[in-house]
Amino acid sequence: MPMFFKPAELQSREVKPFEGFPFGLSEGSLSGIIATDELAETAFLYHLVANALKDGPVYHIGPGTAFSVKLLKRLTEDVSNLYAGNVYSVDELLTALGIVEDGSLVVVSLFPTLLNRSAEGIVEIRRxxxxxxxxxxxxHTTIELNELDLPGEFRRFYELPEVFEVLAVLRTSSYRGHYRLNMTVLKAPPEYLSAVGDHSVSIDSMIKPLL
Structure with a gap:
């Protein structure tokens, strides 16, 4: 049944992987992230989880993907709010989302590998x-990405990108021991419209503990 509601005036929870990241992720948001290398995925994922753990539970879900608590403890000592689980289909993901705590951060790794992906499934996830x-x-992390058709790649991996608040591609580059996180943001929340476009951020201090 469709419903109308008055937007809440209170500031909702928002998380960023690190200070200087071009946008934040708020409650009630759906983000699609593509990383083109493992270092980009690790830097984004572990710092995002570490920051979010300060304010409530965090769930990491994936099809057999391991989340290293040992690596996470290099960024934060208290990991008691972290929960991990495996799902292998969109139906299993929907069941898992139904039991996580309201307002929490949930990260799903390797989403395009789940079985039974469809536009209808994305709408149910959005719901x-x-x-x-x-x-x-x-x-999702992939080395096979058509950089000339990023909108088409998001549709290939995420079926219905129109219902996402955030669509972004992450890459890392290094030169003489210095690292940068390079981002192409195709879609951002309304309050972060200026983030749409290309960005390059130094991440030396964030990469050091992970390496």
């Missing part, structure tokens, strides 16, 4: 995000 006020990040 749960709205109902529970989740901060949901669907991520």
């Amino acid at each position: 749960v995000v709205d109902k529970k006020g989740l901060i949901l990040v669907l991520s």
Whole structure:
């Protein structure tokens, strides 16, 4: 049943992987992230989780993907709010999302490898995000990316990119021991419209503990 509601005036929870990242992720948001290398994925994922753990539970879900608590403890000592689980289909993901705590951060790794992906499934995921006020990040790491057709790549991986608040591609580059996180943001929340475009951020201090 469709519903109308008055937008809340209170500031909702927002998380960023690190200071200087071009946008934040708020409650009730759905993000699609593509990383083109493992270092970009690790830097984004572990710093995002470490920052979010300060304010509530964080869930990492994926099809058999391991999340290293040992690596996470290099960024934060208290990992008691971290929960991890495996899902292998969109139906299993929807069941998992139904039992996570409202308003929490949920990261799904390797989302395009889940079985039974469809536009209808994405709409159901969107429905749960709205109902529970989740901060949901669907991520994927691939070395096969058509950089000349990024909108087409997001449609290939995420079926219905129109219902996402955030669409971004992450890459790392290094030169003489210095690292940068390079980003192409195709879609950002309304309050971060200036983030749409290309960015390059120094991440030396963030990469050091991970290496």
